[in-house]
Amino acid sequence: MNSKQICFLSQVKVLYFARSADLTGLREEPVSVATPISGRGLWVELQRRHPSLSALQGALVLAVRQEFVAVDDDQPLLLGDGDEVAVVPPLSGG
């Protein structure tokens, strides 16, 4: 790691819904991520842990602390321990 970069490791709670829960076999899991991290960075990390999730590529967003974040968003997000990150496949409520 480059010594000029300062980053922190936070343990976030990742929630899987609908097809993403089927693909990972999980409803939720704790995940350690280097923060700040972007939506894109989170999605790369989640796919690394669960390669099956790439089946959803192009058809999902994330929710970070209950706010939607695109999986190609490069805005850095500062995450704290216990923050919720959700995988949000296409919605079908109503």
Place this chain on the structure above:
Amino acid sequence: MNSKQICFLSQVKVLYFARSADLTGLREEPVSVATPISGRGLWVELQRRHPSLSALQGALVLAVRQEFVAVDDDQPLLLGDGDEVAVVPPLSGG
């Protein structure tokens, strides 16, 4: 009466609703009219019987056999005994 004109006398049933019932003090009455008669002719005849009805002038239509007819309509209508003619003040259903 001009001998070339042929007309018949029919006894129609006139129905009064809403404000027209208040103005005439009637819910219905039998009225003899020379037929064929237009919407305009019917309205003239009804006002002759009940001058108070002219308070509704400009804000009502008639219904002849349950079809709306304007009070300035000159189309002749052939009425038979027992046909319904209704005085229809501005609607306020709903």
Place this chain on the structure above:
Amino acid sequence: MEPPDWPERRDVFKLCSDALSLQEVVEAARSPKCGAVSVFLGTTREDVVNGRKVIGLEYQAYESMVQSELSKLSRVIRERWPHVMHICLHHRLGWVSVGEASVIVAVSAPHRRDSEEAVQFCVTQLKALVPIWKKEVFEGGQCRWNENSE
């Protein structure tokens, strides 16, 4: 999408002097073929006109013509929205206290755009064309025939 051929399509129109039942109107409109039921419920509003408080409404109708106008209206709706399944409309007659429902309309369709548009159109046309009148009755007993402004 081809308009479906549904022999079971229902029109249910009722004038009632008792309280309207929302459940009854919606049940009459529901169908297992439909994903959407749109409903309008019109109620008597608390109102003050020129300082006088409205305590209720008194409805009157030309009943036989109400039925014929509603049948015509149903034909127009089914022509414009051929996917509409059932149409149910109940309207109060006589005395209606403030807060009570005076009309309930429910329309079902497979998809909600049709039921939404049809129920709105139905209420608009009801107010414009169906021979029903209401009188506002004020505290103290005075009253005044109303006029739909739409």
Place this chain on the structure above:
Amino acid sequence: MEPPDWPERRDVFKLCSDALSLQEVVEAARSPKCGAVSVFLGTTREDVVNGRKVIGLEYQAYESMVQSELSKLSRVIRERWPHVMHICLHHRLGWVSVGEASVIVAVSAPHRRDSEEAVQFCVTQLKALVPIWKKEVFEGGQCRWNENSE
């Protein structure tokens, strides 16, 4: 017409695993200040997909985010339709058989244009933004996650 200042405005949002009550939703939305309640009832449609018959739906939600998205949605509705009084939305979770209601939304306002537009907007935004998912369950037990097409 000046938007009124109504301290009693209510938002009632509920996720339920039992059958929805139309009466409860509409009662929560009614107000003596309002002449109009517009209601949408979404039901599970009898459906056949690729020759397989749908017997029901299984709903799942990100419950805490549903609440926060619905609160945001209410703020947007009240900004666009300042005359809207109450907003009530109940949504089923878990198993819903064909023919049962999965969602009921009711909105009240003094006049019907506001309640009609607001209820439609509410359902559109619910489908687009509120984290709820449904799985179609077919005869024989296969199933498939659904996707709102609007």
